[in-house]
């Protein structure tokens with residue numbers, strides 16, 4: 540194992556593969572990134588690109604049979620504040636999970652037990668990690684429900700999850716995730732199931748709470764609008780790998796990968812006519828059992844023939860630093876100057892609606 544990193548969270552070469560009857564599903568295949576406390580990383584990508592599997596891998600949920608009967612094959616290193624989680628025993632992972640890291644799921648109903656009150660579940664989450672009596676834990680639950688904007692928390696604490704609206708359940712799950720002041724919070728599509736107004740409120744809430752607690756946050760979404768609002772850094776995933784990552788400002792304004800250009804093209808923007816049709820990324824994501832050789836994006840990429848020879852179909856592009864930019868990386872065989880030219884002259888004007 541390599542020496543412990545200085546970053547608060549460092550994921551090194553994470554691989555999560557599922558053996559199935561049809562073959563090995565390589566859901567996450569060599570993902571690396573770092574995250575500091577007080578920062579938010581947005582992980583974006585189409586459905587099936589491996590975003591949720593990544594978060595479950597970081598949380599260590601592969602060890603508790605979350606994936607059904609077949610266990611995932613998982614490798615790599617996950618360093619959280621100096622502790623390597625992959626080689627840590629199940630006891631230690633359980634201790635860290637929920638205390639130092641917590642997760643907000645897309646669907647609160649699947650994360651909350653229908654037969655216990657919301658309060659009882661928050662109390663339980665607290666008492667697993669604290670030597671607190673029931674009254675103290677309940678006080679904490681009410682406090683948290685109040686903090687996440689549940690009206691009349693003293694009364695609602697005794698409600699069952701089904702008595703809450705979708706937005707309130709999401710808030711209650713955030714309360715449950717925050718009850719132990721986690722240093723790492725992973726929010727997997729925290730707002731997809733909610734209407735636009737509630738979405739905005741939940742995102743504001745996550746932002747406020749992060750400011751207050753100074754935690755590191757990973758926000759997973761297929762909606763670039765969400766990360767534009769919240770993320771300091773962005774990691775773009777395609778077919779289980781990172782194709783581009785960097786400061787949000789760089790990735791939004793100087794994207795360096797044709798797939799990111801496609802995602803930006805399919806995103807509604809305030810500066811674009813509402814009537815204009817969104818351009819989805821053409822084609823569909825590859826099977827994760829038979830990922831195309833070379834660059835996995837090549838069957839869908841309009842620029843696959845630009846790099847010399849057959850390189851995009853035979854050689855996997857490495858994630859390399861973008862010249863002249865700090866912390867911005869991209870995995871594409873197009874020469875950097877050519878990427879910049881295509882973006883500036885062909886893509887950006889189209890997205891701004893000026894060509």
Ligand SMILES: Nc1ncnc2c1ncn2[C@@H]1O[C@H](COP(=O)(O)OP(=O)(O)OP(=O)(O)O)[C@@H](O)[C@H]1O
Nearest residue numbers: 557564566585586587588589590591592593606827
């Ligand atoms: N237990 C499993 N067995 C086999 N394949 C799996 C398993 N869990 C996930 N996968 C596959 O791994 C891939 C990545 O799944 P994942 O849920 O991470 O996608 P995602 O990026 O979160 O997509 P979405 O935006 O739809 O939530 C998918 O192709 C999925 O079918």
Ligand code: SF4
Nearest residue numbers: 834837840851871872
């Ligand atoms: S490596 Fe080739 S196929 Fe892949 S994104 Fe770059 S240009 Fe397109």
Ligand SMILES: [Mg+2]
Nearest residue numbers: 590591592727
């Ligand atoms: Mg998902």
